[in-house]
Amino acid sequence: MYSVVKAEQLADRVHELVVKAPHVARNARAGQFLIVRVDPDGERIPLTISRVDGDFVRVIFMTIGATTYRLAELTAGDMIQDVAGPLGRPSEVPRNATCAVVGGGVGIASCPIIAKTLKAAANRVIGIIGARNVDLMILEDEMREACDELFVTTDDGSYGRHGYAADVLKEVIAEEKVDYVWIIGPAIMMKVTSEVTRAPGIRTFVSLNPIMVDGTGMCGSCRVIVNGETRFACVDGPEFDAHQVDFDRLMQRQRIYLEEEREALKHHHEHRCGCSTGAHHG
Amino acid sequence: MAERSPGERILDFSEVDSGFTAEEARSEAERCIQCKKPACVSGCPVGVDIPRFVLAIAEERFDEARSTILEANLLPSVCGRVCPQETQCEGACILGKKGRAINIGALERFAADRGEGEELGTLVRAPPTGRRIAVVGSGPAGLTAAAELARSGHSVVLFESLHEPGGVLVYGIPEFRLPKSVVRREIERVLALGVELQTNTLVGRSITIEELLAYDAVFISTGAGLPSFMGIPGEETNGVYSANEYLTRVNLMGAERFPAAGTPIRRGSRVVVTGGGNVAMDAARVARRLGAKVWLVYRRREDDLPARRDEVRHAREEGIEFVTCASPVRIHGEPAVTGVECVRMEMCDLDESGRPSPRVLDGSSFLIDADTVIQAIGTSPNPLLVRLLEGVQVGRRGNLVTDENGRTSLPRVYAGGDIATGAATVILAMGAGKRAAATIDADLRDAPAH
Ligand SMILES: Cc1cc2nc3c(=O)[nH]c(=O)nc-3n(C[C@H](O)[C@H](O)[C@H](O)COP(=O)(O)OP(=O)(O)OC[C@H]3O[C@@H](n4cnc5c(N)ncnc54)[C@H](O)[C@@H]3O)c2cc1C
Ligand SMILES: Cc1cc2nc3c(=O)[nH]c(=O)nc-3n(C[C@H](O)[C@H](O)[C@H](O)COP(=O)(O)OP(=O)(O)OC[C@H]3O[C@@H](n4cnc5c(N)ncnc54)[C@H](O)[C@@H]3O)c2cc1C
Ligand code: SF4
Ligand code: SF4
Ligand code: FES
Numbered sequence: 001m002y003s004v005v006k007a008e009q010l011a012d013r014v015h016e017l018v019v020k021a022p023h024v025a026r027n028a029r030a031g032q033f034l035i036v037r038v039d040p041d042g043e044r045i046p047l048t049i050s051r052v053d054g055d056f057v058r059v060i061f062m063t064i065g066a067t068t069y070r071l072a073e074l075t076a077g078d079m080i081q082d083v084a085g086p087l088g089r090p091s092e093v094p095r096n097a098t099c100a101v102v103g104g105g106v107g108i109a110s111c112p113i114i115a116k117t118l119k120a121a122a123n124r125v126i127g128i129i130g131a132r133n134v135d136l137m138i139l140e141d142e143m144r145e146a147c148d149e150l151f152v153t154t155d156d157g158s159y160g161r162h163g164y165a166a167d168v169l170k171e172v173i174a175e176e177k178v179d180y181v182w183i184i185g186p187a188i189m190m191k192v193t194s195e196v197t198r199a200p201g202i203r204t205f206v207s208l209n210p211i212m213v214d215g216t217g218m219c220g221s222c223r224v225i226v227n228g229e230t231r232f233a234c235v236d237g238p239e240f241d242a243h244q245v246d247f248d249r250l251m252q253r254q255r256i257y258l259e260e261e262r263e264a265l266k267h268h269h270e271h272r273c274g275c276s277t278g279a280h281h282g
Numbered sequence: 283m284a285e286r287s288p289g290e291r292i293l294d295f296s297e298v299d300s301g302f303t304a305e306e307a308r309s310e311a312e313r314c315i316q317c318k319k320p321a322c323v324s325g326c327p328v329g330v331d332i333p334r335f336v337l338a339i340a341e342e343r344f345d346e347a348r349s350t351i352l353e354a355n356l357l358p359s360v361c362g363r364v365c366p367q368e369t370q371c372e373g374a375c376i377l378g379k380k381g382r383a384i385n386i387g388a389l390e391r392f393a394a395d396r397g398e399g400e401e402l403g404t405l406v407r408a409p410p411t412g413r414r415i416a417v418v419g420s421g422p423a424g425l426t427a428a429a430e431l432a433r434s435g436h437s438v439v440l441f442e443s444l445h446e447p448g449g450v451l452v453y454g455i456p457e458f459r460l461p462k463s464v465v466r467r468e469i470e471r472v473l474a475l476g477v478e479l480q481t482n483t484l485v486g487r488s489i490t491i492e493e494l495l496a497y498d499a500v501f502i503s504t505g506a507g508l509p510s511f512m513g514i515p516g517e518e519t520n521g522v523y524s525a526n527e528y529l530t531r532v533n534l535m536g537a538e539r540f541p542a543a544g545t546p547i548r549r550g551s552r553v554v555v556t557g558g559g560n561v562a563m564d565a566a567r568v569a570r571r572l573g574a575k576v577w578l579v580y581r582r583r584e585d586d587l588p589a590r591r592d593e594v595r596h597a598r599e600e601g602i603e604f605v606t607c608a609s610p611v612r613i614h615g616e617p618a619v620t621g622v623e624c625v626r627m628e629m630c631d632l633d634e635s636g637r638p639s640p641r642v643l644d645g646s647s648f649l650i651d652a653d654t655v656i657q658a659i660g661t662s663p664n665p666l667l668v669r670l671l672e673g674v675q676v677g678r679r680g681n682l683v684t685d686e687n688g689r690t691s692l693p694r695v696y697a698g699g700d701i702a703t704g705a706a707t708v709i710l711a712m713g714a715g716k717r718a719a720a721t722i723d724a725d726l727r728d729a730p731a732h
Contacts, residue, residue: 023480023488032487037445041536043544044445067544082445084482213535213545214453216443216484217666218507219527225518230511235666249518252617256520260546267541 001079005056012135013063014106015072022055024085030093030117031110031207031239034059034085035215036071042081043067046212046234048110048184049086057083060109060138066264087215088238091205095121097179100172101147102128102165102193104185108139110207114182115146123180124148126172130165130185134158166193178202183242187251194242204242208233210253225249283388288599292570295457295538298596302392304342311340314384317376322386325374327713328426330354332371332386339389347393356429356472357422357712359464360451362391365709366590395464407475408435413726416441416497417477418485418667421449422708423503423699425472426715427722431501432475434723439497440477443484446534449505451708453534454526456564458571459593462533486667499694499722502682503715504664506700511657512556516613521548525557525565525658532568550574550654554622556610557658558582563593565656566602577650579605581627581640607640611647613655622650663701671695679704688718689725696722 006018024034033048034057045067051058063069074080091114099118103111108129118125127147131137132155144150151168152160161168165185172178173196181204183193190206197204210222210233217235224233225246231237283306285299302310314336322332331350338347351358367373367387375383413436417428420442428440446452451465473479485494485504494500509524511517528547536543553569555562558580566576578597580587584606587594598604607627614621626646633639663681668674675683675691681704682697684690690697698714700706 023483027488027490038544041539041543043535043546066541082482084443084445084484084488086487087484088487213527213530214444216507217664218453218509218661219530220509220511220524221527223511223518230518253518253520255617256548257546260540264541264544264546 001081002083004074004076004078004080007075007078009072010060010138011131014060014136014138015063016058016060017071017074018053018056018058019080019083020055021057021083021085024049024083025052025055025057028052028057028086029090030113031091032086032088033215033238034083034087035212036080037082038067038070038074039081042070044082044084044213044215046087046209046215048207049113050109051113057085060106062106065261066268069265069268084215087234089236091117091182091239093117093121094123094180096123098124098126098177099180099182100126100128100169100178102130102169102181102183102185103143104130104165104183104189104193105132105136106138107185107189107207108143110184111182112139112142112146114184115143119146119148126178127151128153128165128168128172130154130168131159132156164193165189166196169193169196173197173200173202181205181242182207182239187247187254190242190245191247194245198243205239206242206245207238208240208245208250209238210250211256224253288596288601291458292600295571297458297461301395302388304344304392307339307389307392308342310385311336311389313377314340315377321374321376322371322384325371327370327709328355328716330358330371330390335393336384336386336389339393344393344396348397351390351393355712356426357468357708358390358394359468360422360460361709361712362387362389362394363460363464364455364590366707368591370709407433410437411435411726413437413498414439415499415501415722416485416494417501417503418494419443419449419502419504419699419701420447420469420479421503421505421699421711422451423505423701423711423715424449424501425469426712427501427503427698427719428477429472429475430716430719431722432477434719436498436723436726438477440479441483441485441489442479442481444534445481447479447481450507453530454561454564456529456533456568458567459564484666486670491670491672495694497694498726499696501688501715501718501722502667502690502695502697502701503699503711504667504701506661506663506681506705508662508664508680509657510660510662512610512659514611514613516615516619517657519613519615519619520617521550521615521619521653522613522655523548523657525555525561525656526661528565528656529561529568532572538572547572548654550652552650552652553577553654553656554579554610554650554652555656555658556580557660558587558589559658559660560589560593561661562658563589563597565658567593567597567600569654569656570600570602574654575603576601577603577605577652579608579610579622579624579650581607581609582637583607583629586637605650609640609642610655614649619653619655620651622652622655623647624650661705663704668701684718686717687721688714689721694725
């Protein structure tokens, strides 16, 4: 059992948990994730390690289904059944280069730890974070601190620049030579945004989020197609060369359990909190 | 031994039979002629003193039967249920030459299932040696090695990446063949010897290689969990599973109780399983219990099926349809499976294993209308840790190469079980764990403190 030491809502449907998990914290690096199982009947779900402080790890997640809603109900002092990790390969860290770190929506959660790691390796780091609207914007302060320069956008113009992260990225690479780009967000955002760096041939990483079970390479649930080959995102990734990823296949496989997920969410709301509307609560 | 009817048992995940009653066990044990040179023992990879424990059962000294088995085998309730006895102890039993071999597996299960851990007192622990040993992976090989090393007085940490110890015993083999409560009880016996278990810990990530090599010795038993896919078109389609994924969702995660348990599984109504081993039988029978009509497509002939004899019989009784001498070539459907195209195979000359090797019969393709496909065509050694161990000698199939005593090419690093042999059996993994533990113990006693 692992104790929750902090639980907070950061934005609309976006929550933060800090958990005491020394075995995960000790060797965790940027780009890696952990797997949580809330209770003995819980599903194992992967979440990016968003920050590490001593024995503590932070995750930030959006409530979309039964497990994330369940996680959002936890408060400081509660226990989580299992936390496994760190899992996956750490981000590749260049030195003395110019890097852009682009986060979309809840994907911004993964960005400060990468930006900080890149900064520590003497890179110039440009941050670009985008959300649908102002109510979904997170971690702006942390990103501002970790990056040499930060751009903030919202799709509806309710905060920062009006537009998409991809638009800003386009301008940035037109203005200065960027050597490496990280793009982290929903699959469709990663697909669209990574097109920006394809023609200029900028090395670009995306962090893939297929459905996982064990996270240790033994089930193949997380298989993705990269450069025409089958790879297991949990051990070969989660970061891959953006320009070789088959995003359409990824998005197709993310939808395998749509019906079951709806059923699970309904079950969750009926059995845990009594609000059968399916609306979020925070 | 009363087996539940197929119609009843496909409705739940409880065991197929309830094992011997005391009377049945005694009368079966009495048939043993107590050979002076018992062939059965040489057929058992961990050398259980079979005549002695069988005699104890015949004389109704059941506790003694259990402690006799435990001297050689710390997971007897598991082994009694899942060992391929027909090719091991029972296959060697002298009575089998003319008539019916002693049902050693069922007797072992009977003796082992009785009693609640009071036999621990009979397991002697040597005085502490002050040596620290890391065992990586808590399947049968790791559990056995950890127990033996603890009995020799070493302090042992057992690392497991999943949230529950047991390896394939908990994530692979289904409840109706091996109840989780049985596995848990046996694991508790191992832990009670003083083994420290650390779950949720993936060695190579949670623990670095340097940290691992800081132990006085390391035993690697990470298994052969990497699933193979056939490499045919359509494999990325929704509804195509590896057997490992399908079985893990149910056995480890309880998906049959979804949504009460959080992990979903496709409740396909028409399922094709490819393969012919224990894994394929298990996947097919799980799918059947989830309510599907199931076809098992196997490349060779019925007689060639490598699964345990009983499992093939049980699968057939439960209505699994065997499509032999056939092989899938394409999975149809987008985005989800709608059918599996197969071809007929012709059995030709014998291959190196002495079995006829299958060859595609031209123009023989046919379609099975299915919504789920489970591939159970094999697994290979887990590559993660192997790749991180710089300079270690690796075999052709990605296995760790060891000598017959479990030593790898790196000093103080030992390995055994499926990671060394490729996918094999529970009892072979246990035998390897036991041999390696003895080697480690001997090597450490010879070596100065690390
Ligand atoms: C390496 C990795 C890192 C991730 N990091 C984060 C993160 O930092 N913050 C965050 O909010 N989300 C993250 N995700 C996604 C997160 O795991 C899913 O949102 C979560 O599993 C949904 O569970 P649920 O029960 O609440 O919803 P469900 O109802 O189960 O699912 C809703 C949708 O989430 C996706 N999903 C479902 N199960 C899984 C699963 N086991 N693994 C991945 N996706 C799934 C599917 O697309 C599904 O349609 C990450 C995923 C991966 C693979
Ligand atoms: C479905 C199925 C049915 C089977 N049926 C039978 C049967 O009826 N009879 C029989 O004799 N055999 C059977 N087998 C084979 C048998 O289960 C295996 O041969 C045996 O379990 C191998 O034991 P092991 O200890 O080597 O590895 P495993 O049981 O595979 O255990 C390895 C463990 O190591 C863990 N691990 C891996 N990497 C790491 C790491 N880096 N750090 C920490 N932990 C790690 C894994 O999570 C796992 O728990 C079956 C196998 C399957 C899959
Ligand atoms: S451990 Fe397995 S092989 Fe050995 S006697 Fe028992 S059932 Fe037979
Ligand atoms: S070979 Fe058969 S009959 Fe002989 S001791 Fe072993 S079990 Fe008994
Ligand atoms: S999640 Fe099982 S192999 Fe990646």
